[in-house]
Amino acid sequence: MFGKATKSRPVARRSGPAGSDWAPYGRLEDAAGAYFLHADVALDAIAGVIGRRRVRGFTLERVVDLTEAGASVWQEAAVCDGRRLILWHSEELADAKAPGGTVLDSSVQVLPLDSIGHVGMRTLVGHDELGRRIDRGVYLVLATAMPHELHAVPADSDSPLPAASATIRPEAFRFSKSLDDGGPGQIARLIDFGRLLGRLVPN
Template sequence: MFSKATGSRPPVVSGTGPAGADWSPHGRLEDAAGAYFLHADIALDAIKGVLGRRRVRGFTLERVVDLTEAGASVWQEAAVCDGRRLILWHSEELADEKAPGGMVLDSSVQVLPLESIEHVGMRTLVGRDEQGRRIDRGVYVVLATAMPHELSAIPADPDSPLPVAAAKFRPEAFRFSKSLDDGGPGQIARLITFGRLLGRLIPP
């Protein structure tokens, strides 16, 4: 899944709940979202409202079911690149006693120009199958921007002759991951392709 690098990720529960079919065979965003997302119509409406007439160059999707005492809550995310921007969509089901059914969907969109991405990092876990053939077992992609996400103070050294307070800057970053247990080989391959696309497109 992708998320801000400093955030926590909900536990992965594979094969729980409706939808959730493997999206990797689908080349079109509409088809992949329809097979994978529980709220595909809301996701596509939000993404296309920003995308306009621009063509989708690549995308990756994530769907996680978080099991709590209150029941199952679906966490859904999409990252879409149109060649100029990275469009990030996220939704989470929230309890609301006043809403019919007791739940509402928190849907949000964030748009990043590719010029704001200063670093693309990708780490691939490569192994062998029973026949000795190469197999990609997982992939991790990190995007770091120049935008500040967290600024924390560092106390001055009391033993220094010139004690000077300092601050530690943490840039906003996003991470994407797939593994054999979380997504399978098809989604691993799609995320590798997506990471390479972003690596080629970000301005030098």
């Protein structure tokens, strides 16, 4: 299986400068090619996991941070193949021993959809200059049952029970788009992605 997937790995076709709007592209390969600075790395990592399964939906994110060392690009893709959520992200790390002084930290995480226990989506709805309804932003949260952080809570001095308790935060993944960050096309695509997961995640 992996051999076949390796031979048929997609190639990103650059249709503009990195950071171009990816919303018009229905295929992951074309959207990543237009949006990501390292589209070949992203597609290679995702294809190695997804194999021959069909991409049902995806959303992409890209943030440029300006630091004393220069510009650093953080990139993320969330892909659903109908039974799994595949998360890829990368960021540039300083490495004095590497040519150019940086290396790309690329990672992929795979979650079965039945591990997602909560899909929450909040949409900001407004109107344009002509009074027509317009989506101005969307926030999507996917929470799992897997513990992510454990915080000890000191015992209440007035409590008859001396034992302390603890709070557990589940692992959660957050995505957002706005008119300033992504524009109306990417807002619509993220809403579609959230609705897809809402339909597919088991009860």
